[in-house]
Every structure is written in C-alpha cells, then in structure tokens.
Amino acid sequence: MANLINTQGPVQDTELKSVTLEQWQEEKDALTGQSLELTVSSEQTADLFGEDADNFARISIDFPKFADGRGYSAARLLREKYGYKAELRAVGDVLIDQVFFMKRCGFDTYALREDQIVEDAIAAFSTFTNPYQNDVNDQRPLFRRRLS
Amino acid sequence: MYVYDQYDQQLLNERVAQFKGQMERYLDGKISEEEFLPLRLQNGIYVQRYAPMLRVAVPYGALNSAQVRKLAYVARTYDKGYAHISTRQNVQFNWPELEQCPQILADLAEVQMHAVQTSGNCIRNTTTDEYAGVIAEEIVDPRPYCEIIRQWSTFHPEFAFLPRKFKIAVNAVPGQDRAAITMHDIGINIVKNDAGEIGYRVLVGGGLGRTPILGEEICAFLPEEDLLTYLDATIRVYNQFGRRDNKYKARIKILVKALGIDRMRELVDAEFNRLKDGEGKLTQAELERVKQHFVDPAYKTLTDATAELEVARNENKAFSRWMERNVRSHKKPGYAVVTLTLKQIGTPPGDITAEQLDQVADLADEYSFGELRSTHNQNLVLADVEQTDLFGLWQKLKDLGMATPTLGLLTDMICCPGGDFCALANAKSIPVAEAIQARFEDLDYLWDLGEIDLNISGCMNACGHHHVGNIGVLGVDKKGEEFYQVSLGGNSGGNDADGSSLGKILGPSFAREAMPDVIAKILDFYVDQRNDGESFLEVYRRVGHTPFKEAVYGKPD
Numbered sequence: 001m002a003n004l005i006n007t008q009g010p011v012q013d014t015e016l017k018s019v020t021l022e023q024w025q026e027e028k029d030a031l032t033g034q035s036l037e038l039t040v041s042s043e044q045t046a047d048l049f050g051e052d053a054d055n056f057a058r059i060s061i062d063f064p065k066f067a068d069g070r071g072y073s074a075a076r077l078l079r080e081k082y083g084y085k086a087e088l089r090a091v092g093d094v095l096i097d098q099v100f101f102m103k104r105c106g107f108d109t110y111a112l113r114e115d116q117i118v119e120d121a122i123a124a125f126s127t128f129t130n131p132y133q134n135d136v137n138d139q140r141p142l143f144r145r146r147l148s
Numbered sequence: 149m150y151v152y153d154q155y156d157q158q159l160l161n162e163r164v165a166q167f168k169g170q171m172e173r174y175l176d177g178k179i180s181e182e183e184f185l186p187l188r189l190q191n192g193i194y195v196q197r198y199a200p201m202l203r204v205a206v207p208y209g210a211l212n213s214a215q216v217r218k219l220a221y222v223a224r225t226y227d228k229g230y231a232h233i234s235t236r237q238n239v240q241f242n243w244p245e246l247e248q249c250p251q252i253l254a255d256l257a258e259v260q261m262h263a264v265q266t267s268g269n270c271i272r273n274t275t276t277d278e279y280a281g282v283i284a285e286e287i288v289d290p291r292p293y294c295e296i297i298r299q300w301s302t303f304h305p306e307f308a309f310l311p312r313k314f315k316i317a318v319n320a321v322p323g324q325d326r327a328a329i330t331m332h333d334i335g336i337n338i339v340k341n342d343a344g345e346i347g348y349r350v351l352v353g354g355g356l357g358r359t360p361i362l363g364e365e366i367c368a369f370l371p372e373e374d375l376l377t378y379l380d381a382t383i384r385v386y387n388q389f390g391r392r393d394n395k396y397k398a399r400i401k402i403l404v405k406a407l408g409i410d411r412m413r414e415l416v417d418a419e420f421n422r423l424k425d426g427e428g429k430l431t432q433a434e435l436e437r438v439k440q441h442f443v444d445p446a447y448k449t450l451t452d453a454t455a456e457l458e459v460a461r462n463e464n465k466a467f468s469r470w471m472e473r474n475v476r477s478h479k480k481p482g483y484a485v486v487t488l489t490l491k492q493i494g495t496p497p498g499d500i501t502a503e504q505l506d507q508v509a510d511l512a513d514e515y516s517f518g519e520l521r522s523t524h525n526q527n528l529v530l531a532d533v534e535q536t537d538l539f540g541l542w543q544k545l546k547d548l549g550m551a552t553p554t555l556g557l558l559t560d561m562i563c564c565p566g567g568d569f570c571a572l573a574n575a576k577s578i579p580v581a582e583a584i585q586a587r588f589e590d591l592d593y594l595w596d597l598g599e600i601d602l603n604i605s606g607c608m609n610a611c612g613h614h615h616v617g618n619i620g621v622l623g624v625d626k627k628g629e630e631f632y633q634v635s636l637g638g639n640s641g642g643n644d645a646d647g648s649s650l651g652k653i654l655g656p657s658f659a660r661e662a663m664p665d666v667i668a669k670i671l672d673f674y675v676d677q678r679n680d681g682e683s684f685l686e687v688y689r690r691v692g693h694t695p696f697k698e699a700v701y702g703k704p705d
Contacts, residue, residue, distance in 0.1 A: 045388045067186060067269070069309025073387045076306055081422060097170060097179075097187055104305035117178065128162050130155050132299045139427040141376075142299070143434035146155060 002091070002111035003118050007103060007125040010118060016057055021049055028052075039091070042070045050082035059084065060111075063092040072105045079106035079136045096120050100127045106136035149210045149519060150295045150441040152260045159302070160257050163264060167191050168250040175247065190270055190308070192263025193249050194571075201569065202241045202249055203266040204256060208276045208294040208318075209237035209521040209529075213509040216520060218259045220505035226252055231505065233490060233498040235562055235613055236273050236315075237522045238266055242569050264302055269310045271301035271383070276318045277326035278523040281442060282531045284479040287338055288346055290320035290327075292438040293375065296430065300376045307383050311390035312398035314383065315355075325641025328524065330354045330362045330648040331616060333400045334382065337645075339369065346372045352382060352412065353404030356610035360650045361401045364409045366416060373430040374420075380428060381420035385412070445517040445532060450482020453535035460539050469553040469591070470542055484535050486516075488528040488550040489560060493585045495549075496578040497563040498526030507548055515541050525562055527555070556599045558671075559585050562613050566606030566623065567630070573606030575623025575630035580604055580663050587664035588671075597671060600684045601640070616640040618685050619670060620651040621663070631657035634666060636696055637688050652693050655701050666700060673699035 004013050016037040021044050024031060037058040040049060053059060059078065061071040071090065078084040090102045091111040099110055099121055112121050134141040152160070167187070174184045192203040204219070219239055223231045226248050232240040244252060256262060265272055274294045281289040297316060301307070307314070317327040320338040329335025335351035348370040354363025370378050386400045389407075404412050423429075461468035474487045488508065490498050500508075508528060512520045515537050516530040523529060528550070533541060545551035554560050561584070564570065566577030581604055588594060603617030607624075614620035620635040638651030658666050671684075673696055678687045688696065698704075 066183065067309050068392060069269075069307070069311075070388055070392075072306040072309070073384050076384075095183060096173075097183075098308075101305045101308055120173070127166050128303060129158055131305070132159070132302055133304055134426075134428050135305050141428055142155060143431060143437070144427060146153075146437075 002094070002114055003116070005110050005112055005118060005121060006108060007122070009122055011109060014058075018060075024049070024052065024055075031055075040074070042068045042074075044074075045070070046074045046077035046082065050078060050084070053078055053082045053084040054086075056086060058087040058089055060089040060091045061107075063090060063094060063098075066093040066095050066098055068093075072101060075102070075105040075107055076136060096124050099124050104131065104133075104135035104137065149212060149291075150207075150438065156299075157260070160260065160262055160264075163262065163303075164250070164254050164257050167253060171247070171250050186268050186309070188246075188249075189268035190265055191249070191253065192266035193246070194267060195246075199243045200246045200249065201565075202244050202252060202263060203234065204239045204241070204261060204263050205266045205273050206237050206239055206261075206522050207298050208274055208280070208291055209278050209523060210291065211520045211522060212259075213512045213518045213520070215259045215261055216505050216509040216512065218256060218261065220502040220509070222252055222255060223502040223505065229503075230499055230501045232496070232565065233500065233522050233526045233528070235524050235526065235564070235611060236266075237275050237278075237524055238273055239522065240565070242565070267313075268308075269312050269314075270308050271304060271310075271314045271316065274298055274301070274316045274318060275327055275524060277321065278521045278529050279326070279476070279485055279531065280320065281444075282478050282480075282483075282485055283321070283476075285322070285324070286320040287322060287340055288320055289439070289442050290318045290338055291442050292435065293336070293338065294318055295438050295441070296375065296434070297379070300379065306380075307387060310383070310387055311392045312395060312400075314386075314400065316379075319641075319645075323645050324643050325645045325648060328613075328616065328640040328648075330641060331356055331360075331613075332363060334379065335363045336375075341369055348372075348375060348378075350378065350382075353401040353409070355399050355401045356613060356615050357399065358396050358608050358610075359399075359401065360610070360615040361405065362648055362650065363401075364404065366409060366413050372435065373432070374424055376430055377423040377426065377428045378416075378420050381423055382416045384419055385415045389415075444480075445519075447480050447483065447532070448534070450480070450534065452481050457535060457538065466546075466553070467539060467542055469595070470545075470551050471538065473553040473557070474551070474555045475538065478532070480532075482535050484533050484538060486530045486533050486538070486541065486545075487523070487555050488530065488545060488548075489552045489555055490527050490550065491554060491560050491585070492549045492552055493559075493589055494582070496565070496568075497561050497581055500528075504548055504550070507544075508550075511541065511544060525560060527560070553591070554594055556601075557594045558588055558597055558600045558602055559594060561585075562601070562603040562617070564605050564611035566604075566612075570606060570611075572609055573623060574608075574625035575606050575632065576660075577604045577606040577612060577621075577623055580621060580623075580632060580660060583660070583664050584667055587668065597675070598683055601638075602667075603638070613640065614638070615650045616648070617651060618688070619667065624657055626657070630660060632660060632663055633657040634670075634700075636670070636693065637685070639685055654693075654697055669700045670696060 317332040337349040350367040351363035352366040521529040567573035604621040605612035605614040616638040635651030
C-alpha cells in the first residue's frame with residue numbers, strides 16, 4: 001500500500017466513489033452530484049476532462065513511471081486553466097525526488113510508493129527556498145519576487 | 149558576465165545539498181539504479197565506458213578566470229589532469245569517481261558553476277554566438293536573453309521529465325546563423341521589427357541525431373517580453389503530446405512533423421494567449437537587471453593599431469597567418485577577438501590540460517578582463533584583447549600550443565569523445581581525427597583549401613554534428629567492426645542564415661585506415677573542380693553529389 005502524505009506528514013484517506021474518465025463520460029448524468037474521485041492516466045491530457053473538473057472532490061493523476069512527466073502539465077492546467085480547487089493527488093510511481101516538482105505543479109496529496117521513506121519525502125518538499133519560476137502556489141516568478 | 153546574487157547562490161547551494169543527499173541514499177541502496185539514473189543525469193553524470201563522465205555547464209560559453217582555475221583544480225584533483233570542451237560549450241571530465249561527484253559539485257559551486265541539467269530529458273544548456281557582445285554586427289547582445297532562459301529553465305517544475313532532451317540556441321546577428329539555431333529544438337533569432345522593437349523569430353523542431361531535421365518557423369515576430377511565456381506554452385504542448393513510446397521518436401521535431409507546423413502553431417498559440425499577459429511575462433525591469441551584468445568592460449579609448457600590426461606581420465609570416473585566421477575584428481577600435489585553437493596534432497579536439505587551463509586563466513586576467521568563452525567548435529576565445537598586445541599574446545599562445553592558425557580550416561574539426569570514452573559510441577572518433585590531422589598538417593595546403601567544416605561523430609547520436617559538416621564522418625558498427633560513413637554538403641549556417649543544410653551520404657562505409665585517403669580523394673576532386681576562390685561547399689553545391697561520389701568510388705561500369 002502506498003503511504004498517503006501531504007507536505008506536513010501522513011494523512012488519512014477519505015473514501016470516495018472512484019471513477020475512470022471513461023466511466024464518467026458514459027455515466028455522467030447518473031454520477032453528477034455524487035462525491036467522486038476521478039482517476040486519470042498519464043495519456044489523458046487535461047483538455048479531456050478539465051471542463052468537468054468541478055464535479056469531483058478529488059482528481060488522482062497516475063504516474064505510471066516516475067520519468068513520465070505528463071502529469072505535471074495536467075496538474076498545472078487543472079489548477080491554472082480550469083480553476084480546479086479541490087484535492088489533486090499524485091498516484092503511481094510517486095517518489096521522494098519528484099514530490100517537490102509535484103507540489104509546485106498543484107498537487108496537494110501524494111500516494112507515496114510504499115518503499116519510499118516518508119520522513120525523507122516530507123523533507124524534500126522544502127528542497128529549494130526560492131525557485132526561479134512561477135508555479136501554482138505563487139504566480140510570481142522570482143524576477144517579480146526578488147528584493148534588490 | 150552574470151554574477152550570482154543571494155537568490156542564485158542559495159538555489160545552487162540547495163542543489164548541491166540535494167544531490168549529496170540523493171547520492172547518499174543511492175549508496176545506501178535506498179534508490180534503485182533505474183531511479184538514480186535521471187537524478188545523476190540531471191547533475192551531468194553519465195556512466196561511461198571506463199568511468200563516470202561529469203559534464204559541467206558553461207552557460208552560453210561564458211567563463212571567468214576563477215572558474216577556469218577551478219576547472220584546472222578539478223582536473224588535477226579528481227581526474228587525470230585534463231578536461232574536454234564539448235560541442236554545447238560545456239566542459240567534460242572523463243575520469244571522476246562517482247562517489248566524488250557531490251564534492252566536485254560543491255567545489256564548483258564556490259565559483260558559481262554547476263552541472264545542472266547538462267544531461268537528462270530536460271531543458272539543456274542554452275548556447276549562443278561565442279563572439280556575443282564584442283562584434284558590431286549583432287542587433288543586441290544575446291547573452292542576457294540566454295541567462296534569462298537559463299534561470300527560467302533551471303529546476304522548472306513542469307519540464308524535468310520531458311519525453312526527451314530539449315536544446316535551445318540564440319542568434320542575434322542578422323543574415324547569419326552563428327549558433328546553429330536551425331538544428332535546435334527551439335531556435336531563437338533576435339530581430340528588430342519595422343518599429344525598431346526587439347523581438348524574436350522562433351524556430352521549432354530542428355535537431356540532429358538519428359533523424360536530422362531543420363527547424364521550421366513557428367513565430368515570425370514574438371515581442372521581447374513574451375519570451376518565457378512562449379517557451380512555457382511550446383514546451384507544455386510538447387510535454388503533453390510528444391511521443392514517449394520510442395526514444396528515437398521522442399524529440400519535439402517528430403511531434404512537429406506529425407502535427408505539421410500549422411497545427412503545432414495553433415496549439416502553442418492557444419496556450420500562449422492564455423499565459424502571455426500573466427505574471428510569467430518578462431518585465432523591462434528584469435531585462436534591464438540582467439542586461440546590467442553584460443555591459444561593456446572598462447574599454448580604453450584606443451585607435452586601431454593597423455600600422456604597428458602591419459609591420460609585425462611583414463616581419464613574421466607565422467604571426468601574420470595567426471592574425472588572419474584566429475583573430476577577428478572587435479566592435480571597439482584598438483581591440484581584437486582572439487580564438488585559442490584546441491586542435492593541435494596529437495591531442496583529441498577540444499582537450500585541454502590542467503596546466504593549460506591555469507595558464508589560459510592567467511592570460512585572460514592579463515589580456516582580456518579576466519573572461520574567456522568556450523565555443524561549439526571546441527575552442528576558447530579571449531574576446532577583448534588590445535591590438536598592441538596581440539604579438540605578445542601570440543608568442544605565449546604558441547608556447548601553449550594554442551596558436552595553430554587553422555581556425556575554420558580542415559583540421560579545426562568538431563569531434564565527439566567517441567568509442568575511446570563513450571559507452572554509446574559504435575566506433576572511435578579520436579583516432580580518425582588524429583589520422584586526418586597527421587595527414588593534412590601542411591599549413592600551405594590547409595590554407596589553400598580554405599574553410600571546410602569536418603565533423604566526426606562516433607555514432608548516430610551525432611554529438612560531433614556530422615550531419616552539418618561540409619564533410620561529415622559517422623562511426624558505424626558492422627558485425628562488431630568499426631567502419632566510417634562519409635557524407636558531404638552539410639552546413640550549420642554560419643555566415644548565411646538560410647544556408648543550413650544536412651549532408652548527404654556518399655556511399656558504403658570505409659575502414660578506419662582508409663579514411664585519410666578517402667578525405668584526400670574528396671579534397672583533390674574539390675581542388676580540381678574549383679574556380680577562383682570557390683569554397684568546398686560552393687563547389688559541392690555547384691557540381692552536385694554524384695561527381696564527388698565517382699571521385700571516391702570510381703564510375704559505375
């Protein structure tokens with residue numbers, strides 16, 4: 001079992017009815033109004049489900065391999081283009097050395113792969129103090145934050 | 149050059165600490181080999197044939213003397229006493245111990261150097277003209293834009309795991325392509341519009357490797373402040389839609405070909421239009437802040453030392469030759485731009501010893517405001533030399549073996565490390581370069597041939613840019629034996645912005661021993677065919693491929 005964390009430490013999972021994008025698209029009318037988790041694969045780009053994002057209490061984006069970086073763009077687009085506000089979870093091959101990037105792209109919970117050391121992952125959330133780019137948590141790049 | 153402030157230094161120090169921790173976890177067995185791979189790659193560490201190779205970033209080729217001395221220290225302390233200048237203007241060490249790499253990176257961080265993103269499927273070191281800032285022809289100094297791109301791309305949260313590596317180059321000289329921008333994932337040409345405003349003509353989808361393709365125009369004029377948001381939009385499209393099922397089809401060039409440039413532009417524009425007026429837009433204040441790091445050094449008010457140099461040149465033919473080939477004009481009267489060639493016979497192209505590095509650092513302090521540049525042709529440049537110092541500098545460079553007057557000539561080859569070091573290579577490239585250098589060492593002959601780009605790659609990954617050599621040599625493996633395929637007619641742009649072309653394969657490959665003879669046949673045919681002053685490339689384009697082929701292989705019966 002994966003270890004579920006946020007930037008502060010381990011968190012309890014909340015039970016939600018989970019649907020795939022295909023199920024949602026087929027049964028949209030019946031499912032609307034329920035408390036739902038949408039699970040998407042890395043091939044499913046944000047434009048396929050972004051407009052519907054507000055129907056979900058949680059969206060879980062799968063990283064089939066840690067080196068598959070599509071989920072970062074999906075997360076940013078959900079947050080920045082489609083205005084998704086509810087929980088965004090990274091699932092799959094979620095490793096210590098990627099959680100800092102995931103946080104910056106808008107994820108807020110992380111289903112850490114079970115062999116990963118939770119304390120090291122929590123520490124990795126503060127790898128860099130002042131990154132150069134803007135991100136989901138701060139729309140200002142460093143050049144708008146720099147005090148000179 | 150750009151000097152780090154507390155933010156830049158803090159980021160770099162945090163990077164050193166991060167990698168130290170990653171290495172410790174790896175050595176403790178807490179990170180698997182497969183998962184450590186991209187972590188070490190994004191810190192410039194490859195595992196090579198005999199030892200790890202550490203590739204240190206030299207952003208757009210800019211170095212100061214303190215950094216060069218530190219490179220000498222690293223070469224001496226952790227390596228076998230030498231370093232190698234790569235075709236991305238970076239510096240490579242071939243013999244460090246894996247366990248020592250975190251300490252090397254800590255040492256380098258003391259002089260604001262690092263190995264960030266010099267490998268891996270991420271945004272790599274941005275390259276530009278090695279003469280940036282000192283030649284009169286450029287629209288504007290491209291280095292501040294490169295630095296802005298460097299900062300934006302460093303630890304970019306969304307683009308650390310792209311489908312494949314991603315390379316950006318910037319040119320700022322109208323009518324020329326001084327950074328081979330057509331061969332990059334994104335090529336940026338800094339231009340001025342009719343209103344005199346600075347902006348960018350953007351190319352996308354160029355690249356060498358297995359499928360060489362020249363980039364296509366995706367944007368004719370992008371305003372100056374839109375640089376980063378446009379890059380964000382373009383790479384976001386690539387990150388989502390680039391192929392990940394086959395690493396040989398994963399570069400953005402394959403996506404651009406599959407979608408077509410017009411569809412690619414639509415996707416990028418849709419994303420860009422949403423981003424362009426957001427907080428990610430560059431500010432004039434930031435442009436100004438970074439440009440302040442690249443203002444002119446304290447040039448003296450001088451006049452050109454034409455008469456004095458003329459006398460020295462008349463008295464000394466060797467000096468005169470060096471002046472003609474390796475020294476070029478500077479935007480300021482009384483100054484000159486000097487290239488130090490790292491192509492002496494008996495040394496692999498681009499290699500430099502620790503002692504030479506120390507001495508070159510001293511020369512930079514003495515003659516050129518303490519700064520140096522590395523070039524994609526694997527040479528070094530002192531960009532701000534007073535003309536009255538040229539003769540003295542030449543004498544010192546001769547003693548160092550860096551005054552070979554062959555810049556741009558046949559023996560100023562580009563060559564990858566090849567099968568002597570690289571685990572990917574199919575064949576050795578350095579011995580081929582050495583054999584050609586030895587065969588064609590006669591300066592009068594080299595001068596008579598004129599400018600020829602000869603580029604050698606040890607495999608189809610094309611680190612030696614063989615596709616764009618006027619003569620390209622590619623190492624291939626045939627049933628476990630090393631052979632060499634020759635192509636002709638490639639060109640990386642240079643003085644002609646629209647002159648880029650990819651070489652065409654001449655025919656069946658050759659054994660290594662045959663290579664000097666093959667090159668000789670090609671050159672003899674060129675000399676035989678040329679009219680007054682025609683370059684190799686001009687003759688090739690005029691007479692065509694087949695006559696050259698017949699000159700080498702004989703006419704078919």
